Amino acid sequence: MLTGPADFPRLIADIGGTNARFALETAPGVLDRIEVLACADYPTMEMAIRTYLADAGEAAVRHAAIGIANPVTGDWVQMTNHHWAYSIEATRLALGLDTLLVINDFTALALSLPHLPGHELVRVGGGEALAGAPLALLGAGTGLGVSGLVPTPGGAPVALAGEGGHASFAPFDERELEIWRFARARFGHVSMERMLSGPGLKLIYEALSHLAGESWEPKTASQISAEGVGGECVRCREAIDTFTAILGTAAANLALTLGARGGVYIGGGIVPKLGDYFARSPFRARFEDKGRFSAYLAAIPVYVITSPWPALTGAAAALAAHLDG
Numbered sequence: 001m002l003t004g005p006a007d008f009p010r011l012i013a014d015i016g017g018t019n020a021r022f023a024l025e026t027a028p029g030v031l032d033r034i035e036v037l038a039c040a041d042y043p044t045m046e047m048a049i050r051t052y053l054a055d056a057g058e059a060a061v062r063h064a065a066i067g068i069a070n071p072v073t074g075d076w077v078q079m080t081n082h083h084w085a086y087s088i089e090a091t092r093l094a095l096g097l098d099t100l101l102v103i104n105d106f107t108a109l110a111l112s113l114p115h116l117p118g119h120e121l122v123r124v125g126g127g128e129a130l131a132g133a134p135l136a137l138l139g140a141g142t143g144l145g146v147s148g149l150v151p152t153p154g155g156a157p158v159a160l161a162g163e164g165g166h167a168s169f170a171p172f173d174e175r176e177l178e179i180w181r182f183a184r185a186r187f188g189h190v191s192m193e194r195m196l197s198g199p200g201l202k203l204i205y206e207a208l209s210h211l212a213g214e215s216w217e218p219k220t221a222s223q224i225s226a227e228g229v230g231g232e233c234v235r236c237r238e239a240i241d242t243f244t245a246i247l248g249t250a251a252a253n254l255a256l257t258l259g260a261r262g263g264v265y266i267g268g269g270i271v272p273k274l275g276d277y278f279a280r281s282p283f284r285a286r287f288e289d290k291g292r293f294s295a296y297l298a299a300i301p302v303y304v305i306t307s308p309w310p311a312l313t314g315a316a317a318a319l320a321a322h323l324d325g
C-alpha cells in the first residue's frame with residue numbers, strides 16, 4: 001500500500017510492564033505529543049489508548065503500531081509482566097483503525113538502532129564496530145528484553161523477535177550460585193529476567209542481605225540503585241555491582257550467540273539511569289571474562305542507549321515498512 005499525507009498522524013506506542021509510552025507520528029519519523037501513562041492506572045490497553053488520543057485531541061488516526069513487552073505469536077496478546085490481554089483484531093475494530101501492527105517491544109527497539117544519533121549512545125569499552133555484522137540488544141526494565149539486528153544480503157536488516165530474557169540465569173561464581181539458590185527456592189526456574197530487571201535488583205539485594213545474615217529494609221529498585229551508586233548503603237552497592245556483573249555475563253552470552261561484532265546495545269529503564277557509574281561498574285570486566293573468547297569480546301563495543309523514546313522510533317519504522325509493503 002502506498003502512503004501519503006492523509007495517512008498521518010499515526011499512533012505509535014511502546015508498552016512495558018510499568019510504562020506505556022505514546023506518540024503521534026505527524027510526518028515520516030516525526031514524533032509529537034509524547035506521553036507516558038502508568039499501565040497500572042488503566043484496566044485495559046484500549047482504555048489507555050483512548051485516554052491518550054482524547055488528551056491529544058486526536059480522533060482521526062487510521063494506522064497504529066505498538067511495541068509491547070511479550071511474545072506476539074498470533075491474534076491474542078497476553079502481557080508477561082502486566083495483566084493486560086487482548087485480541088489485536090478486536091482492538092483494531094473497536095478503535096476504528098485500518099491498521100494495528102503489534103510487535104515485541106525489543107523488536108521495535110532493534111529497528112531503531114540504525115536511526116539513533118551518536119550523541120544518544122554512550123560507549124563502554126571495546127574497539128571499532130564491524131560494519132555489516134549483527135548487532136545485539138538487551139535491556140532491563142520491568143522485565144529483560146532481548147533482541148538483535150541481523151543484516152541480510154542486499155536487503156533491510158532483520159530485527160529478531162525472541163524471548164531471550166527467559167533463558168536460564170547462568171551463575172558465574174560461588175556468590176552468584178548462592179543467589180541462584182535463593183531465587184530457585186522462590187521461583188523454581190531462574191531466568192535471566194529474575195535477576196536483570198527492577199524486581200531482579202530487589203531480589204539480588206534481598207539475597208545478599210540474607211546471605212550476610214542481615215534483616216533487610218524493603219527498598220525499591222530505584223532506591224537500591226541510587227543508594228548503591230551514591231555509596232550510602234553498602235548492601236545496595238554490592239547489589240548494583242552484582243546486577244551489572246550479571247548483565248555483563250548476559251550481554252557477552254548474547255554477543256557470542258549472535259556473533260554481534262557490530263556492537264552490543266543496552267536499553268531499558270535501569271542502566272541508562274546509572275550514569276557514569278555503569279562504566280566504572282563490574283560490567284565490562286565481566287563482559288570480557290569468557291576464557292578462550294575474551295579477546296573476541298574485548299573487541300566488541302558496548303553502547304548504552306540514552307535516547308528517551310527509542311522504541312517509538314523503531315515501532316514507527318516497522319509501521320512504515322508494513323504500510324509500504
Ligand SMILES: Nc1ncnc2c1ncn2[C@@H]1O[C@H](COP(=O)(O)OP(=O)(O)OP(=O)(O)O)[C@@H](O)[C@H]1O
Binds near residue numbers: 020105140142143225
Ligand atoms: N533508577 C532506577 N534504578 C533501578 N531500577 C529502576 C530505576 N528506575 C526505574 N527502575 C525500575 O525499572 C522498571 C521500569 O523500567 P522501564 O521504564 O523500562 O519499564 P517498562 O518499559 O514498563 O518495562 P519493560 O519494557 O521491561 O516491561 C521498574 O521495575 C522500576 O522499579
